[in-house]
Amino acid sequence: xxxxxxxxxxxxxxxxxxxxxxxxxxxxxxxxxxxxxxxxxxxxxxxxxxxxxxxxxxxxxxxxxxxxxxxxxxxxxxxxxxxxxxxxxxxxxxxxxxxxxxxxxxxxxxxxxxxxxxxxxxxxxxxxxxxxxx
Amino acid sequence: xxxxxxxxxxxxxxxxxxxxxxxxxxxxxxxxxxxxxxxxxxxxxxxxxxxxxxxxxxxxxxxxxxxxxxxxxxxxxxxxxxxxxxxxxxxxxxxxxxxxxxxxxxxxxxxxxxxxxxxxxxxxxxxxxxxxxxxxxxxxxxxxxxxxxxxxxxxxxxxxxxxxxxxxxxxxxxxxxxxxxxxxxxxxxxxxxxxxxxxxxxxxxxxxxxxxxxxxxxxxxxxxxxxxxxxxxxxxxxxxxxxxxxxxxxxxxxxxxxxxxxxxxxxxxxxxxxxxxxxxxxxxxxxxxxxxxxxxxxxxxxxxxxxxxxxxxxxxxxxxxxxxxxxxxxxxxxxxxxxxxxxxxxxxxxxxxxxxxxxxxxxxxxxxxxxxxxxxxxxxxxxxxxxxxxxxxxxxxxxxxxxxxxxxxxxxxxxxxxxxxxxxxxxxxxxxxxxxxxxxxxxxxxxxxxxxxxxxxxxxxxxxx
Numbered sequence: 089x090x091x092x093x094x095x096x097x098x099x100x101x102x103x104x105x106x107x108x109x110x111x112x113x114x115x116x117x118x119x120x121x122x123x124x125x126x127x128x129x130x131x132x133x134x135x136x137x138x139x140x141x142x143x144x145x146x147x148x149x150x151x152x153x154x155x156x157x158x159x160x161x162x163x164x165x166x167x168x169x170x171x172x173x174x175x176x177x178x179x180x181x182x183x184x185x186x187x188x189x190x191x192x193x194x195x196x197x198x199x200x201x202x203x204x205x206x207x208x209x210x211x212x213x214x215x216x217x218x219x220x221x222x
Numbered sequence: 223x224x225x226x227x228x229x230x231x232x233x234x235x236x237x238x239x240x241x242x243x244x245x246x247x248x249x250x251x252x253x254x255x256x257x258x259x260x261x262x263x264x265x266x267x268x269x270x271x272x273x274x275x276x277x278x279x280x281x282x283x284x285x286x287x288x289x290x291x292x293x294x295x296x297x298x299x300x301x302x303x304x305x306x307x308x309x310x311x312x313x314x315x316x317x318x319x320x321x322x323x324x325x326x327x328x329x330x331x332x333x334x335x336x337x338x339x340x341x342x343x344x345x346x347x348x349x350x351x352x353x354x355x356x357x358x359x360x361x362x363x364x365x366x367x368x369x370x371x372x373x374x375x376x377x378x379x380x381x382x383x384x385x386x387x388x389x390x391x392x393x394x395x396x397x398x399x400x401x402x403x404x405x406x407x408x409x410x411x412x413x414x415x416x417x418x419x420x421x422x423x424x425x426x427x428x429x430x431x432x433x434x435x436x437x438x439x440x441x442x443x444x445x446x447x448x449x450x451x452x453x454x455x456x457x458x459x460x461x462x463x464x465x466x467x468x469x470x471x472x473x474x475x476x477x478x479x480x481x482x483x484x485x486x487x488x489x490x491x492x493x494x495x496x497x498x499x500x501x502x503x504x505x506x507x508x509x510x511x512x513x514x515x516x517x518x519x520x521x522x523x524x525x526x527x528x529x530x531x532x533x534x535x536x537x538x539x540x541x542x543x544x545x546x547x548x549x550x551x552x553x554x555x556x557x558x559x560x561x562x563x564x565x566x567x568x569x570x571x572x573x574x575x576x577x578x579x580x581x582x583x584x585x586x587x588x589x590x591x592x593x594x595x596x597x598x599x600x601x602x603x604x605x606x607x608x609x610x611x612x613x614x615x616x617x618x619x620x621x622x623x624x625x626x627x628x629x630x631x632x633x634x635x636x637x638x639x640x641x642x643x644x645x646x647x648x649x650x651x652x653x654x655x656x657x658x659x660x661x662x663x664x665x666x667x668x669x670x671x672x673x674x675x676x677x678x679x680x681x682x683x684x685x686x687x
Contacts, residue, residue: 132552134588135581160551163577165415178449179410185398187415187458197438198427201420209417 090117090139091203092164094127094154096146097171097192105144105169108200116207124153131160139210140203143184144169144192148177155183165210167202224339225267228252229259229282230274230301235326239272242328246335255279263289268296270319270338272331275302275309283309286316295364297338301326355402358395360543361536365528369396372525376496377403382475384460384520385498387527390577393498394458396525401454406494409453412446417459424467426483435484445482447474450493460497460520461506468513475519495520530572530579537567538648540576542655542666544583557587558595558668564648566598569609595668646681649674653683 091109095102102120109118116139121127141164145151148171161184168186170177172193181189188202226243228236228250236252243250251266253259256279263271271289275282282300289298300313303324313321319341320334354374359366376383377400385393394413401411419427426436430445447455457463463471474480475495479488497520506512530537541559549556563586572578586600598606649667656662663674677683 134584163580165418173444182410182412182449185394185411185413187413187418193441195438195440198420198423201423202418205418205420206415 090119091207092130092141093118093120093144094141095120095122095144096150097144097169098146101144101169101192104196105142105199108196109203111200112204112207124150124157128157128160131157135164140165140167140187140206142167142169142199142203143186145171146192147171148174148180151177151180151184155180158184165206167199167206169196169199224248224269224342226250226270226272227259227262227266227268227296228272229254229256229277229285230272231255231276231278232274235274235301235324239326239331242331243335248339256282256285260285260288263292263294263296267294268292269294269342270335271296271298272301273298273318275300275304283312283316286313286318290317291364297342299331299334299338301331354399356399357402359392359399360540361533362539363528363533363535365533366536369525369527370399372523373399373403376400376523376525379523380404380406380494382494382520382522383496383525384503384523385496385525385527386503387498387500388529388573388575389500390575391500391527391529392576393500393527394456396527397454397456397458397496397498400496401456401494404454404494406453410450411454411456412450412493413456413458414446415458417462421464424464425470428467428471429480430482430485432482432484435482439484443482445480447480447491447493448482448489451491453493455493455495457495457497459499459501461499461501461503461512463512465511465513468516472513472516472519475516530575534568535647537579538564539651539655540579541567541583542651544580545587545666546655548584548587552587554587555594556662556665557590557593558666560595560597560668562598563596563601566601566606566609569613570605571608571612594665642681645677646683649677649681650683653678 093102093105095105106118106120109116119130121130141161143154143166145154145168151170166184166186167188167190168181168184169190169192170181173191178189187206188199190196190199226248228239230236230239230252231254233252233254236254240250240252251262253262256277259271259273259277262268273282273285273289282302286298289296298313298318300309300318300321301324302309302321310321319338322330322334354370354377356370356373359370373396383397383400385396387393398411401407414428416424426439426443426445428445428447430443430448431439433439433442470480474491478492479490481488503512503517507514507517530540541564545557545559567579567582574581582601582605585602586596589600590596593600649663652663652666656666660671660674664671667674669677
């Protein structure tokens with residue numbers, strides 16, 4: 089059970105984010121994707137324990153591309169880290185209906201508590217659907 | 223002019239009530255027992271039923287669901303010579319308009335009677351607009367249609383809305399539908415997950431802060447309330463909004479003014495509020511863990527989303543929707559549904575509601591791999607076990623207000639009728655979901671073309687062109 093990261097914001101930001109996640113109690117499983125193709129292909133496989141998604145975006149264009157495939161994110165809570173605080177970027181960001189919005193130029197301090205709370209809150213959603221047929 | 227039905231074994235009461243109803247320029251009719259009453263309510267357009275509890279062939283309270291399911295969905299006022307708290311509770315909780323003790327008088331019945339008819343007139347004169355946006359909200363059962371009526375109503379105003387319902391019933395979908403059907407659709411829908419926000423940051427996230435307002439505030443932050451200016455603010459899990467924040471938030475609701483942390487001046491935000499919760503927020507208000515004045519403000523319009531087991535008629539169309547969705551996503555051919563697979567879906571009570579159904583269909587498809595048809599063996603073991611255990615129990619008996627026990631089989635229809643009703647619904651939903659594609663209909667149902675045609679003809683179901 090864990091976190092699915094889509095990161096186009098550069099190594100430094102990604103490492104900062106991963107360090108935060110590593111510091112969470114019961115360090116969750118992590119999947120990291122860097123291109124839209126990888127992400128689309130991931131969503132053509134079973135969700136398999138991805139509880140929340142974090143999109144760490146490097147540009148508004150990445151955001152626009154994600155909006156085109158947002159149906160794939162059906163019912164997975166999203167944390168969105170936007171590349172800038174421009175009005176248009178923020179407006180596009182809210183169209184993804186994220187559960188929490190942060191910004192690439194911030195400290196990410198608030199993210200750790202938010203992720204911890206969301207993991208606790210949402211992991212029960214998939215418990216009823218575990219399959220023991222394997 | 224409304225049609226009013228009185229179901230009471232006392233003919234004198236029926237005639238007195240009839241006389242009163244005529245004096246109000248409405249049309250009365252009466253039945254002296256349950257069976258006759260059910261027959262009338264199923265075959266005639268009835269707006270309101272006065273229903274006695276003690277009837278010669280059973281307890282009137284047991285009839286309430288069947289009356290509500292009648293084609294004209296009449297409102298119900300219970301009249302009883304043996305009023306009790308539990309009877310009143312049962313009546314109100316099952317959706318009855320009122321519960322009145324005998325002896326009846328003009329004073330005791332007039333106001334509930336007039337109010338019920340006024341409500342009914344307003345409700346039936348309001349239709350869902352044809353173009354209501356309801357993306358992802360699947361189903362055409364009465365409970366969902368009623369919720370969509372409220373979405374349409376909410377969309378036409380800026381009133382605060384509280385959406386309640388168990389987890390997985392679609393609260394966010396409905397919030398989105400209200401926003402998209404409102405004049406604010408071109409502006410932001412800002413989601414606030416109250417349960418996810420760390421308590422020490424809630425104020426800053428909601429109201430914003432100025433640079434330097436506290437340690438770590440190294441730049442200005444626009445709060446979510448301001449981000450929702452012109453649009454909609456959706457507070458999900460509003461029951462988790464910290465108590466200490468609630469007075470400030472109440473003020474924002476009242477005045478649409480607030481002060482970001484560390485700022486001197488107040489700022490304005492014209493937002494529309496939708497809140498949602500799966501908790502019993504009335505109980506929280508009584509216990510003092512949620513402010514009752516804030517709750518009062520939130521409840522300008524309340525939409526109670528039904529649990530999936532309360533709208534089981536929608537299970538098939540939901541299943542077909544998810545089947546198609548996931549088959550497209552995983553690029554696999556559409557699979558058929560065996561009758562016993564469908565039976566299990568109908569028999570399960572779905573504590574996780576629509577979300578659980580969606581995940582169950584998704585997993586079943588993936589487990590089935592290249593198999594053409596879904597069988598119960600593709601479902602989670604726990605689900606199949608729960609259904610099996612439930613089916614092994616005796617038919618439950620219900621204890622009614624009077625302390626009588628009646629078997630729930632007291633008023634069961636004939637098996638043939640049940641099968642035909644279910645079959646008709648199944649094929650109607652299948653045609654709707656497949657757009658009349660006969661090849662797909664045959665594939666999913668597992669029937670030959672000839673058999674499908676026979677059933678479509680039998681139930682007068684037209685193929686869509």
